Amino acid sequence: MMMPRPLKMAGAALLVTAAAGFGGYIWLGSAKSAASRGEASRTPVPIQAAIPVTAAGVAQGDAPIVVEGLGTVSPLNTATIRTQVQGTLESVDFVEGQEVKRGQVLARIDQRVYEAQVDQADAALARDQASLKNAKANLARTRPLADRGFATQQALDTQNSQVAQGEGTIQLDQAALEAAQTQLSFTTITAPLDGVTGIRRIDPGNIVQPSDPNGLVVLTQLQPIAVIFTLPSTEIPDVQKAIAAGDVAVDAYDASNRRRLDHGSLMLIDNQVDSSTGTVRLKASFPNAARTLWPGAFVNIHLTIAVRKNALTVPLTAVQQGPNGAFVYVIGPDHKVTVHQVVAGQSRAGKVLIEQGLSPNETVVTAGQYRLSAGTTVELVPDSQSRRVQNATTASAGMLP
Incomplete structure (x- = not known):
């Protein structure tokens, strides 16, 4: 069945109107997009702010x-002072913790027994010296008689042997006297070296003897x-x-x-x-x-x-550790940092020796490195100010408790 002519014409007009509306919508969207792009192209690109850091120069000089x-x-030297003879400790002549000199008297032991031994040895020596003197006199009388035949050779030999025996006895007595005098000297205990006394280990009035394990004091x-x-x-x-x-x-x-x-x-x-x-x-x-x-x-x-000689050193805080080893941030004339790999030597007194990787008079970052990368622009600030900025930034990022 065919559609009447007036109805066909109405449908065609409606189709044309719809097409025109759709085309206008597309043109309007394109125009808005172009306008938006033009406005965006006119908006200035923000410039990254300089990162505050502290820095120090690479020092050159002699490094131990x-x-x-x-x-x-x-x-x-140390010495445990002990007695070499047995006896009663009469006095202690040092103060604990006192500095003493070699030969200074530290203590004294009762000397009476040892003085008696000296007297006894001295008396024995005097007695035997008198006997020797008499033997020599008898020898002097016997020798002329024997030369003239009025005394036998046996008598002369006897007198000679008595003189020799007397001389040996004198030597023995002298040795005994020296031993007794030495024992007497041991009753006065002196410091064998310059030093400081420790805590006294025994009090006066006690019997001391060489076998005491602790001694009197340690010098x-x-x-x-x-x-x-x-x-x-x-x-x-x-x-x-x-x-x-x-x-x-x-x-x-x-x-x-x-x-x-x-x-x-x-x-x-x-x-x-x-x-x-x-x-x-x-x-x-x-x-x-x-x-x-x-x-x-x-x-x-x-x-x-x-x-x-002429070694290069930087503050210890300047050296960082990365995947490729130690590195530092070097600040250029344009205030931009570059990464320099370095070979670090020993560190001492807050300084580290740089074997390779730096030149004299270069400037390295010593604080604030955690926000840096190659090409970052930095601003030099005092060390205290840099720490305040870093702490504030870190706290705002939720990294501090």
Whole structure:
């Protein structure tokens, strides 16, 4: 059945109108998109803010090469003062903890028994000297008589033997007298060396004898004093080279390894390595003028084995660790950082020795590295201000408690 002509014309007009509306919608969307793109192209791109950091220059100068070891303070000389004779301790003539000199009287023992022995030996010597004198006189009378035939040869020989016997007895008496005098001298106990007395171990009035295990007191030399310390056996060749080149400087630090106690010199290297630990013992001497070193205390020893000339050093905080090893951020003239891989040597007193990777007078970042990458622009600020900025940034990111 065919559609009437007026109805066909109405349908065609409706189709044309719809097409025109759709085309207008597409054109309007395209125009809005173009306008949006034009507005976006006119919006300025934000510039990244400079990162606040602290920095320090690469220093050049002489740097000591130091090896460290743990040691124990040990006196060069110590003596347990004991009596060499038995008797009553009459007096103690020292003050505990007092510095004494060699030969100073420390204690006295009752001398009466030993004085009597000296008197007895002296008397025996006088008696035998008189006998010898008489024997020599008899010999002097007998010899002329024997020469003229008025005395027998036997009588002369007897007189000669009596003189010889008397001379031997005199020697024996003199030795006995010297022994008695020596025993008497032992009743006065003196200091065998300069040192400091310890705690008194016996009081006056007690009987003392040589077999007493504790003695009277322990005398310790404090000035100079020694430190025995250990180093890995691999360090010994370098230490030997330093000894051959001259005196090796040694510094003693406290247990915290912060405060220097004294400066001394190396005395010797032990003649064998401890196979169980792979270490060798060394001994150093210190003047200990201020008595900062005390026997039995543990100290840290810094042994200077060489001085590196024109060495490059940077603060220890400048060196970072990455997948490829140690590196630092170097600040260029445009305030942009570049990454330099470095070979770091020993670190000491907050400085680290740089073997390779840096040049003199370059500037390296010492704080604030965690926000940096190659090409980042930085702003140099004082160290205290940099820490405040870092703490504030970290706290805002939820990284601090």
